[in-house]
Amino acid sequence: MEKLVSSWYNDKQKPLPESYIFPPQTRPGNHIIPKSNTIPVIDLSKTLGHARTDIIHQILQASQDFGFFQVVNHGVPENLFKDTMDVFKEFFEMPAEDKASLYSDDPLKRCRLYTSSVNFDREEVHLWRDNLRHDCHPLEECIKYWPENPTRYREIVAAYSIEAKKLGSRILELISQGLGIEPGYFEGKLSESLLISVNHYPPCPEPSLTLGLPKHCDPNLITILHQGDVKGLQVFKNGEWIGVEPLHNALVVNIGCQLQIISNNKFKSAEHRAVTNSKVARTTAAFFIGPSPDCIIEPAVIFISPLYRAFQYKEFLLNYVSVTGFSLENFKLHA
Template identity: 35%
Template structure:
């Protein structure tokens, strides 16, 4: 975890010219980076730099900094192993075979994306937002940070500060765990706030099904029609593109597939 944080810090320390070659536009571009100083609703501004890299099923990595690619590949492979174990537990908790989710969603070809976020000190944090309220696409998001707080989750209608323990993952359940479980697991609504004193960095790894997989409620959970499906099925890559639209916020994308 420490090496991954150091590697991402090294990337953000590259010159603007070095980083400009990764100014992708499409959500499925292999490598994208940019600054989040964009106007948003309520006169807030997104105050962050970010790096997004698709690392599975095909592995991609920036060429710099030196050694970053090796650290990235080792780290994200370890995260996939952890996620696989967690999903086996979720499958069993749903009354399914432990391998059900891994098999049904074709996780051998899963789409895994690393997102590194850098939140520099903001002179007017009350007028800015690191990331707006949103839920994650995919199954599980594994997050680490540099010890500076800024993550908030919505609990009982209120925003609550959450800090990742040193050397541990903070795990967010994503929209597609909610969909496949037919609401038995809920997707976590969260946001990132900024401060005026210290730079915060977080690294999240989104773990989803294969891009071509249509995700819908598990048939075995619908109890022969007595518990109707609460969500329609949608191909994962189509859902991801929909959620990344600037027109969506909060869990509005999840609401699009609710029945």
Template identity: 45%
Template sequence: MENMLSSAPLPSSLPDRFILLPDQRPPASSVAVSLPVIDLSRGRDEVRRAVLDAGRELGFFQVINHGVSQQTMREMEEVCEEFFRLPAADKTALYSEDRFKRNRLFSGTIYGDRYWRDCLRLACAFPVGDTKNDWPDKPQSLREVIEKFIMPTRGVAMELLRLLSEGMGLRPDYFEGDLSGGDVVIHVNHYPPCPDPSLTLGLPPHCDRNLITLLLPGTVNGLQVVYKGEWINVDPVPNSFIVNFGRQLEIITNGMLKSIEHRAVANSALARTSVAAFIMPAADSLIGPAEEFVSKDNPPRYRPAIFGEFIR
């Protein structure tokens, strides 16, 4: 628990253990590219084309008019920020460095180095049922708010997968069942103000390992995405979700859709809290390129693997 940034006074200078090598530090981005913004209330044919085009071009996009109420999104942001303001004594029992523990609080040591982040990880089964009893009981409204948020958020993800399926010539329910039947894993990422953001990162460059991710980005910018070999800053649209594809979607489509590297930068003045909802396949799912994307001219680029083994 002593590693938790949010439970310690802000240092006047960046501790040495957080300083990255020069070639790993975040250079200034000069690329001006905006993520596509897709209005899910438009006609289905238009939305289907937009989702597929954005996925092929950037692997990241934003969705608005998605059906999750603004109140639900704001309540989720507020309760997550409130959680990280709790006294350390109220969070100690949650802290764990066991990567395979379903629900835990941890610091930015997960990648073997030190990154300027604290994270609350929660596993959400569907239906939620008794699994919420394993979530923190403080703040008092946390369990209720997360359940209220995650149900429609998962619904948005499943609708996007249906749109992708239709656009790629698959049956609309292709991704239902085991391919999306695992937990929805929530990462509440908290990035406290950093003494020197030029020397460290909140999250290192990485690709998500799941199927599809919806991010509630919060009000402070910090997400960067690779585009044509350079890092671009993401400027979220109000009341939007940022969507990106995980490795499993890349594998299933045999590389037609890409899982794109992204990272989080720190901020010297403001704390940032974001919420990522990861749609996961069932642990025993065998995932490989779908036969619809394999041919003599386009052989399999990935070997099939059990998802649980892939994660391990």
């Protein structure tokens, strides 16, 4: 528990510990990151009328060009949107003793509070973040493992996870229609898993030397991120980092590795990272929608020249967490 950044760091005048300083080539540095006027913003309220075809085209174009887009008018009630982020912030602001029972170094724990990455003690450099992670589906089975405090946590997060699941299904159905895949393709085992990851990045004394999250791609199908009102998310495109500006009541959607494979590289799972800042804490909530471990992943049958072999998702996850320099090349068909 004492490893949590939010537990031991309370003096902004203290220098950044050496164990959090990244190698020079991977530091964010002090250069100015351009604001994102290019990450597409898609209005989902227009999917019910004649504009549906245009919205599908926008989603496909964004998934091809960036692997990222933001959605507005997505159907998640504004009050639930606000209450969810408030309860996550309340959780991380609670006294350490109130969170102690959830802290664990065991990555298999159903609901886990931890710091940095998967295994703190084996890391060469630590991430400037604390993380709360738990399953959200099936809800009736998972909810009993969730935090009991703040007292409204379970009620609010349950309602929000239901909305996130509905939104994910809606976006995936639009994607399947755009790709020419049969309706309902992404239902069932392909989108059975729903996991929430709540990241908390305390103010950092030297943001140019460390990272909240390093450059990576998400292993799942799609991710739906509520990034709050503090900037920090960056997407790597054409050799530069693009800042994704927080928009009021918007959600960020990014393409995961499984959707890149199913689309036969028509879509891309973009590399992204989280930077820190010296002034305020940043709290974000990501819903990872993905396959069940035994689900078979392969390019959709509409692609007559598949680039990837068929495999079980659990094989992918084992490679993703254990192979240095992970690459989708490990799953490609080679002529």
